[in-house]
Amino acid sequence: MDVWSLACAKIQKSSFVGTSFRFVVESLFNKCSLEEMVQFAGLARRIWLRRNKVVFGGPMISPQTLVLRTTQAIDDFQSVMAQRETSLPTPTESLPCSWTLPPPEWVKANWDASLETQRGIMGCAVVIRDHRGQLIVAKCFSRKGCPSPLTAEALAALMAVQLSKERGFQPVHLEGDAKSVVNAITCAGADRSRLGHVLDDLKMEVQSIPHWKMSFIKCEGNNAAHVLAKHASQHVLDKTWEVPPDCIRDLLLLEQFALVH
Missing domain, CATH: 3.30.420.10 (Ribonuclease H-like superfamily/Ribonuclease H)
Structure with missing residues (x-):
């Protein structure tokens, strides 16, 4: 609850009670945008990983740190994917593969x-x-x-x-x-x-x-x-x-x- 209280507003205010995790996810898909579901998926995964670490004697990460790391991971992934998409040359585009000399005076x-x-x-x-x-x-x-x-x-x-x-x-x-x-x-x-x-x-x-x-x-x-x-x-x-x-x-x-x- 401490983690979810730091998520976006729609996730904070959700109170689905179901018999399975799948029911909760499907209910959120009907309510939240894709960006909000990305945050939900990232936070759920981090909670699961944190639980595993604690079970095997690891430290308990604070909710604030868990949310911060999730946000950073999502931002990094989206930035890298955007960079890859814009870095793909078109068939007619010829890009240099090695360093070249600038013109004289440059x-x-x-x-x-x-x-x-x-x-x-x-x-x-x-x-x-x-x-x-x-x-x-x-x-x-x-x-x-x-x-x-x-x-x-x-x-x-x-x-x-x-x-x-x-x-x-x-x-x-x-x-x-x-x-x-x-x-x-x-x-x-x-x-x-x-x-x-x-x-x-x-x-x-x-x-x-x-x-x-x-x-x-x-x-x-x-x-x-x-x-x-x-x-x-x-x-x-x-x-x-x-x-x-x-x-x-x-x-x-x-x-x-x-x-x-």
């Missing part, structure tokens, strides 16, 4: 995020290179807490924009492997999603750069930013480099060598 800023869910740490990274493939600056930071994957990617993109502005880079090509973020920034109009305020702030930041473009690249072409973000999440770093950091030095050399030869 710089390319690749960004990515990594989540260490077991330790509860998020890492974000930006790698900025010139038209010869040489590193200009790299930056990463880590924070306690694991937001949704989409939130983490948006924060990494924001760091890429802010670092480009601080260094006065333009024209700048911003590139990442989170297509949901790329689409939100390059499409006209305000974003109405759960992260709309974050993405709208990011859009305002990037539009203050006189000459820029943002594009999506497959994960294979975003290796340097990915490795640095993972390194940040594993080692709890907040650091900036103007020479290649050890964790991506060889990778940068290999990508540069492959492009200039």
Whole structure:
């Protein structure tokens, strides 16, 4: 009862008394929306898992923690599924599979995020290179807490924009492997999603750069930013480099060598 009292209003006020769990579920389906039933299913599963842990000597998780973890799990799942759907290329769409050089006079800023869910740490990274493939600056930071994957990617993109502005880079090509973020920034109009305020702030930041473009690249072409973000999440770093950091030095050399030869 303590758990259900923290659920959505329709579940809180439900008082079905039936001979089976199936009866309760069917009754709720006739009353609740799909979103409310998703919460019901998540909470019911968490209650069942908590009971099993307690039976075998585990700790009793508080109702507030159980509801918070359920909400976070649902948000993460929905964000990942949305990202997968928007990341599927159309038959006529040709997407780069490896990192490419920007045109002369341009710089390319690749960004990515990594989540260490077991330790509860998020890492974000930006790698900025010139038209010869040489590193200009790299930056990463880590924070306690694991937001949704989409939130983490948006924060990494924001760091890429802010670092480009601080260094006065333009024209700048911003590139990442989170297509949901790329689409939100390059499409006209305000974003109405759960992260709309974050993405709208990011859009305002990037539009203050006189000459820029943002594009999506497959994960294979975003290796340097990915490795640095993972390194940040594993080692709890907040650091900036103007020479290649050890964790991506060889990778940068290999990508540069492959492009200039």
